Structure formats: structure tokens, C-alpha cells
Amino acid sequence: MMNLLQKKLGFSPITGLALCLAASASSASEGRYSINHPGYQQECGSCHVAYPPQMLSSASWRAVMGGLDKHFGTDASLDEKTHSQILRFLLANAGKRSTDSNGKPLLRITETRGFIHEHSEELPQDIWKHPAVKTAANCQACHTAADKGDYSERSLRLPKGVMK
Numbered sequence: 001m002m003n004l005l006q007k008k009l010g011f012s013p014i015t016g017l018a019l020c021l022a023a024s025a026s027s028a029s030e031g032r033y034s035i036n037h038p039g040y041q042q043e044c045g046s047c048h049v050a051y052p053p054q055m056l057s058s059a060s061w062r063a064v065m066g067g068l069d070k071h072f073g074t075d076a077s078l079d080e081k082t083h084s085q086i087l088r089f090l091l092a093n094a095g096k097r098s099t100d101s102n103g104k105p106l107l108r109i110t111e112t113r114g115f116i117h118e119h120s121e122e123l124p125q126d127i128w129k130h131p132a133v134k135t136a137a138n139c140q141a142c143h144t145a146a147d148k149g150d151y152s153e154r155s156l157r158l159p160k161g162v163m164k
């Protein structure tokens with residue numbers, strides 16, 4: 001990510017600070033999200049990373065949590081108590097922006113405008129089919145600390161042979 005790094009380092013500290021503050025208003029501080037909830041991390045972080053709640057709206061989380069028995073081809077059902085604890089955590093931390101498409105809440109972060117925007121500029125089109133990535137939902141293929149909610153540039157490593 002040299003080009004990104006150089007872009008960042010090219011700023012004066014003052015501008016950099018201002019940009020950091022501006023960025024943190026919209027996207028958490030430098031790409032770091034809190035996923036701290038033991039039940040959520042345990043139950044929703046076993047097949048894939050526990051995704052940042054901020055990346056979907058409350059309507060989307062309700063839709064995801066309402067269909068866990070048919071969850072992307074698997075059964076991710078929970079007992080009632082765990083279900084309501086996790087739902088409460090997700091709703092309390094959900095993104096404020098709508099993640100609807102044609103009036104229906106999206107179930108995938110990877111289909112939201114925010115995600116597409118963050119990932120269209122620097123990445124080659126066929127990146128998601130790379131054998132080390134397989135699917136865009138596999139955040140950890142590139143964000144090596146995604147399991148801790150850390151999507152900052154510091155922990156970003158593209159798989160070998162991916163750089164444009």
C-alpha cells in the first residue's frame with residue numbers, strides 16, 4: 001500500500017490531524033470499530049469475523065437476525081436469550097445511514113454503498129475472486145486484524161500478487 005502510505009505521509013501534521021478528526025466523525029477513529037460484546041464475538045465471529053455493527057443500519061440488522069435459520073445457506077440460529085442480547089447490541093451500535101436497496105434492507109455489508117465506495121478505488125476489479133480472498137465477506141484476507149474490529153491501514157495487507 002505504498003501509494004496510500006505516501007498519500008497520507010504527504011500531508012503536514014496539522015492537515016493530517018484535521019483530516020483524522022474529519023474522518024473519525026464518519027468512519028470511527030481511523031478504521032477502528034468496537035465489536036466488544038462477548039456473545040456477539042463468540043456466536044457471530046466463528047464462521048467469519050464479527051462484523052462491525054456500524055456497517056449496517058438497524059433495519060438491516062433486524063433482517064439479518066430475523067433470518068438466522070436460513071443464513072446464507074447455513075443455520076446460525078441462537079437460543080432466545082442470546083438472540084435478544086446480540087440483537088440489542090447490534091441495534092445500539094448500528095449505523096445511522098440507511099443500508100436499504102430499493103426499499104429493502106440489505107443483508108450484506110459488501111453490497112452497501114459505503115463498502116463499495118471504500119473498495120472500488122484502490123483494488124483491481126477481479127480482486128474478490130483471488131484464491132486467498134474467495135469472497136468479499138472474508139474481510140480478514142486483507143484486514144489482518146478484522147477479528148478485533150480493526151480496519152485501519154496499519155493492519156491492511158493485500159494477498160501476494162494483488163497490487164495493481
Ligand code: HEC
Nearest residue numbers: 043044046047064072074075076107108109110111135137
Ligand atoms: C454457521 C456459520 C455462521 C454463523 C454462526 C454466522 N454466520 Fe454470518 N455468514 C455465514 C456465511 C456462510 C455467510 C456468507 C459469506 C460469503 O458470502 O462468503 C455469512 C454472511 C454474513 C453477513 C454478510 C456478509 C457480507 O457479505 O457483507 C452478515 C452481515 C452476517 N453473516 C452476520 C452474522 C451474524 C450477525 C451472526 C450471528 C448472529 C452470524 N453472521 C453468524 C455463516 C455464518
Ligand code: HEC
Nearest residue numbers: 027030031118122127133136137138139141142151152153
Ligand atoms: C481484497 C482485500 C480486502 C477485503 C477482502 C476487504 N477489504 Fe476493506 N479495504 C481494502 C483496501 C485496499 C482498502 C482501502 C484502504 C484505503 O484506501 O485506505 C479497504 C478499506 C476498508 C475500510 C476503510 C478503512 C479506513 O481507513 O477507514 C473499511 C471500513 C473496510 N475496508 C472494511 C472492510 C470489511 C468490513 C470487509 C469485509 C466485509 C472488507 N473491508 C474486506 C481491502 C479489502
